Amino acid sequence: MHEYGELLENVNLKKYNTYKIGGHSKYLIKPYNIKCLKNLIEYLKNNKIKYIVLGKGSNVILPDEDYDGTIILLEKLNKIEIENNIVNAESGILLNTFINKLINNNLGGLENLYGIPGTLGGAIVQNAGCYSSEISDYIESITYLKDNEIKTINKEDCDFSYRDSIFKKDKDIILLSASFKLYNKDKKEMKEIIKNNMNKRKSSQPLEYPNAGSVFRNPKDLSAGKLIDDLNLKGYHINDAYISNKHANFIINKGNSSSEDIKLLIEHIKKEIYKNYKIELILEQEIVKY
Numbered sequence: 001m002h003e004y005g006e007l008l009e010n011v012n013l014k015k016y017n018t019y020k021i022g023g024h025s026k027y028l029i030k031p032y033n034i035k036c037l038k039n040l041i042e043y044l045k046n047n048k049i050k051y052i053v054l055g056k057g058s059n060v061i062l063p064d065e066d067y068d069g070t071i072i073l074l075e076k077l078n079k080i081e082i083e084n085n086i087v088n089a090e091s092g093i094l095l096n097t098f099i100n101k102l103i104n105n106n107l108g109g110l111e112n113l114y115g116i117p118g119t120l121g122g123a124i125v126q127n128a129g130c131y132s133s134e135i136s137d138y139i140e141s142i143t144y145l146k147d148n149e150i151k152t153i154n155k156e157d158c159d160f161s162y163r164d165s166i167f168k169k170d171k172d173i174i175l176l177s178a179s180f181k182l183y184n185k186d187k188k189e190m191k192e193i194i195k196n197n198m199n200k201r202k203s204s205q206p207l208e209y210p211n212a213g214s215v216f217r218n219p220k221d222l223s224a225g226k227l228i229d230d231l232n233l234k235g236y237h238i239n240d241a242y243i244s245n246k247h248a249n250f251i252i253n254k255g256n257s258s259s260e261d262i263k264l265l266i267e268h269i270k271k272e273i274y275k276n277y278k279i280e281l282i283l284e285q286e287i288v289k290y
């Protein structure tokens with residue numbers, strides 16, 4: 001497989017997700033480019049080897065068990081092309097790196113999303129958003145790999161909605177790149193917005209502990225964090241998995257939390273919320289199954 005990308009064996013997955021949980025993966029590969037990725041998928045399918053694509057692992061709950069397959073990281077697919085206000089970027093680029101590049105080119109639209117610690121691909125799958133912006137706001141089209149074919153679709157066909165898209169449901173799709181139409185905006189103004197947003201994040205989120213962002217989606221017109229906080233659940237824990245004292249919609253790993261601890265804590269919160277408010281909380285994070 002090494003001809004398709006940088007190949008690692010028996011990899012501790014704790015280093016590859018922001019909860020810092022999980023077992024070992026038999027292989028982890030970082031394809032050199034899109035052609036290598038396409039050939040790799042063909043090879044894995046022909047040889048019946050399982051695979052999972054991960055970005056920065058900042059929205060996933062990996063299992064505790066070892067994985068007898070291949071984790072694919074697209075961090076080498078990180079090219080950006082800018083022509084006036086049209087920007088095409090590959091999916092493995094870090095969202096913050098991408099936004100910095102836009103700001104340096106005085107291109108506005110995505111600056112509110114600075115601070116989300118994932119890749120562009122992961123952000124599109126989830127239609128990541130914050131501070132009244134979503135990654136889909138300025139997308140024109142998406143290019144992806146499916147059934148060994150590369151296809152491009154327009155934004156209208158991606159069914160973007162609150163933390164959702166067609167890519168979340170179809171695990172056979174690998175996002176390759178996205179095209180955006182942005183607008184001219186002064187970089188100083190955008191840097192100021194980022195500074196304020198980062199201060200808000202630091203004061204309201206438990207960034208000092210491993211976590212994977214908001215655990216639940218906000219129910220319509222309500223805040224999941226407030227519902228959990230109102231039940232005095234902050235600080236409740238199962239082993240090292242804690243409901244953060246800083247933000248009740250964050251679960252933090254205080255050291256040696258397992259995937260199982262986090263999942264049990266999630267079930268406990270869901271049960272309490274349903275018992276008290278008759279509301280079914282929907283998970284924003286993704287429980288990965290091997």
Ligand SMILES: Cc1cc2nc3c(=O)[nH]c(=O)nc-3n(C[C@H](O)[C@H](O)[C@H](O)COP(=O)(O)OP(=O)(O)OC[C@H]3O[C@@H](n4cnc5c(N)ncnc54)[C@H](O)[C@@H]3O)c2cc1C
Pocket residue numbers: 018052053054055056057058059060074091092115116117118119120121122123124125126127128129130173174175176205207211212213214286
């Ligand atoms: C401190 C913190 C703050 C956060 N704040 C926010 C926030 O404000 N708003 C928000 O929306 N989220 C937030 N998140 C959650 C998370 O960062 C985002 O959902 C992010 O977009 C996930 O990107 P990722 O690259 O880490 O994806 P991963 O977690 O690695 O993957 C998520 C899913 O996408 C799939 N995937 C990833 N890349 C591809 C690809 N190229 N092709 C196909 N499938 C792919 C994976 O298979 C997986 O199913 C936060 C997380 C943390 C830790």
